[in-house]
Amino acid sequence: MNARTFQHSHAAHCESGVMTNLLRHHGVNVSEPLVFGLSSALSFAYLPFIKLGGLPMVAYRMPPKAIIKGLQKPFGIKFRFEKFSSPEAGQRRLDALLQEQRVVGLQTSVYWLPYFPEDMRFHFNAHNLLVYGKEQDEYLISDPVGEEPVRCASADLSRARFAKGVLAPRGLLYYPKHIAHKEVAPGDVTSAIKKTVRIMHAPIPLFGVRGMRTLARRIEKLNPAAEDTGHFIGHVVRMQEEIGTGGGGFRFLYAAFLQEAADMLSRPALAELAEQLLAIGDDWRAFALAAARMLRGRDPMEPRAIGALLRKQADAEYKFFHALKGAAT
Amino acid sequence: MEISEVPQDNNRMLGGHRKAVYARDASGRMVLVASSGWEVEEIVTSDAVEQLNEQASAARRRVEAGLSSPLECWMYVRRMDLLLLAQSTGLWRWRVRRHLQPAHFVKLSPTLLQRYADALGISVDALLHLP
Incomplete structure (x- = not known):
């Protein structure tokens, strides 16, 4: 696999996009939805004790690296992960791997990447991108959330790789050492779906449907007159729509996966469920719109109404994943 | 959709x-x-960015009034908070909080100034003045 033949493609989400481009480079024909679904990446989590800029962590997907690790079993991939104690060592190793014509995945901060739009640069440390070459002092980068490949000066990339804070990447780089098979077995698809159902139905009030209800309770208690209330619900919407989710908190991306799975397994029931999830995704968008209108003052601020919408999503998703379990068994 | x-x-x-x-x-x-x-994304992101910008301008006013050190203003300009600045420098939070006070800031050693400057991605000279 020569890094010069590398092809960049645009993706909704950084980690699934990186893995799609990386697997395709190694001759595995996958789509981003397949990568996302096969690694059981869909989720919901409300973690009030982890703060990002003073606001609680709200995630619509599994934790960072879940997608990379989730693909190890279905494709029999052996990945090599390396972290470094110093930026110098990290850069030396990256340069050596690029010399061998490897395409290398990196975990980085978003804030220190100069090619990102200024207003999108926040201190978020679990961004993923691929490096496929170096010319003079610039790395050739395939950032899947961008339409085209970009270039980044080595000092900037180094800073982004060794940013500190929550989820600090510590220079993490990764590449596949060995890929056992290039076809997906039907059993891997159904067990990935069943895993997602288990996560969404988890009996812990911070994850899945129960996590949504806990967050709804928290939102309902917010004071409509307080300034922080707007920031709080705006933050939830940002995590749902802005952070590269493909819209509707990854629900549209997962619906695309279910369509693909329906064809692969010849199970039309999964395609019907994809339609249902599409409708749920549209309701997530309506939730975001309602929250944004209140934040802008176009509608009066009513945290109870936002909480009620979120509860409705939780109920719809509970039923949906119950049906999905039946269709995947 | x-x-x-x-x-x-x-x-x-x-x-x-x-x-x-x-x-x-x-x-x-x-x-x-x-x-x-999407307009919705623009609304929520601009809300977050405005909040960060307000923190920075509030800090700037405090520095100009002699109530705070330029370090605080730089911290917010770099979209950090106390916790992240402490993590980025490897210093205890209470020490960083102290260094935000002008009286302690002027007594900082060149080594510590360099450490803050590196974490913020600026030069020591820039750190001594308002952005």
Whole structure:
């Protein structure tokens, strides 16, 4: 696999996009939805004790690296992960791997990447991108959330790789050492779906449907007159729509996966469920719109109404994943 | 979401970039569509950015009134908070909090100043003045 033949493609989400481009480079024909679904990446989590800029962590997907690790079993991939104690060592190793014509995945901060739009640069440390070459002092980068490949000066990339804070990447780089098979077995698809159902139905009030209800309770208690209330619900919407989710908190991306799975397994029931999830995704968008209108003052601020919408999503998703379990068994 | 419903609102926060979203085409298949952004995203992101900018200008006023050190203003300009600045420098939070006070800031050693400057991605000279 020569890094010069590398092809960049645009993706909704950084980690699934990186893995799609990386697997395709190694001759595995996958789509981003397949990568996302096969690694059981869909989720919901409300973690009030982890703060990002003073606001609680709200995630619509599994934790960072879940997608990379989730693909190890279905494709029999052996990945090599390396972290470094110093930026110098990290850069030396990256340069050596690029010399061998490897395409290398990196975990980085978003804030220190100069090619990102200024207003999108926040201190978020679990961004993923691929490096496929170096010319003079610039790395050739395939950032899947961008339409085209970009270039980044080595000092900037180094800073982004060794940013500190929550989820600090510590220079993490990764590449596949060995890929056992290039076809997906039907059993891997159904067990990935069943895993997602288990996560969404988890009996812990911070994850899945129960996590949504806990967050709804928290939102309902917010004071409509307080300034922080707007920031709080705006933050939830940002995590749902802005952070590269493909819209509707990854629900549209997962619906695309279910369509693909329906064809692969010849199970039309999964395609019907994809339609249902599409409708749920549209309701997530309506939730975001309602929250944004209140934040802008176009509608009066009513945290109870936002909480009620979120509860409705939780109920719809509970039923949906119950049906999905039946269709995947 | 149908392809015709994919927002093309030219979200100015994206700086001309387009993001990828999934939508349903005429035959019912989900496909990848490039979007110039959604007004909702612009509202929530600009709210977050404005909040950060307000923190920075409030800090600037405190520095000008002699109540705080330029370090505090730089911290917010770099979109950090006390916790992240402490993590980025490897210092205890209470020490960073102390260094935000002008009286302690002026007594900082060149080594510590360099450490803050590195964490903020600026020169020591810049750190001594307001951004």
